[in-house]
Amino acid sequence: AQTVTQSQPEMSVQEAETVTLSCTYDTSESDYYLFWYKQPPSRQMILVIRQEAYKQQNATENRFSVNFQKAAKSFSLKISDSQLGDAAMYFCAYRSWGFGNEKLTFGTGTRLTIIP
C-alpha cells in the first residue's frame, strides 16, 4: 500500500517570501500521479498542482511549482511571492495509474501561516 508523509505539521513565511513544503511517499509502482491540494478555512479542497510521474519536467502553476524527485520519492511544493490568501492547510496526495485505482492517498497536511 502507498503511504504519503508530510513531516512539517506547521510552517510560516513572511509575506512576499518563498516557502517550500515537503512531501515524501512510498510506493512500488512506476506510474502514478501526485497532487498538492489547498484547504483554506472554508474547508473546501482546492487543487493547486499535479505531477505525472512519467514526466521529468517539474509542474508549474503561476507562483506554485514542485520539485519532483522520483528516485528519492520526494514531491515538494514551492510557493513564491507568498500572499495572505495562501494561508491554508496543504495536503500532498498520491494516486495510482490506471483503472481500478481511484483512491487518493493523502498525507496529514501542513498548516501554512503567512506573516504580514
Add this chain to the structure above:
Amino acid sequence: NAGVTQTPKFRILKIGQSMTLQCAQDMNHNYMYWYRQDPGMGLKLIYYSVGAGITDKGEVPNGYNVSRSTTEDFPLRLELAAPSQTSVYFCASSFGLAQETQYFGPGTRLLVL
C-alpha cells in the same frame, strides 16, 4: 456551473440516528467519491462510484451506504450514527479516467453526540 455541491453544511446527530448526506455535481463526471477527514488528518476514501448503478468500497466503508441512481447525485447514508463518525465529509468527482483530477465539494461537518 456550480461544480460539486453538498448539503447540509453542518449537522448534529444523536447516537443511533440516521441521516443522508447529499452530493451533486453538474460537470457530467462519471466518477464520484466520498471521503472523511478526521481532525488533524488527511482524507480517507469511504465509497466511490464509477457510474450510475455502480459503487464500490474504499478504505473505511463500515457504517455507511451509498447509491448512485443518476450521474449527478451520489448520496451517502449513515445508519445508526456513532461518535466515531464525527468528521468532515467531502464529496468529489472526476471525469472518469484514472488520471483525471478530482474536484471537491465544500464539505459537510457532522457531529455525533
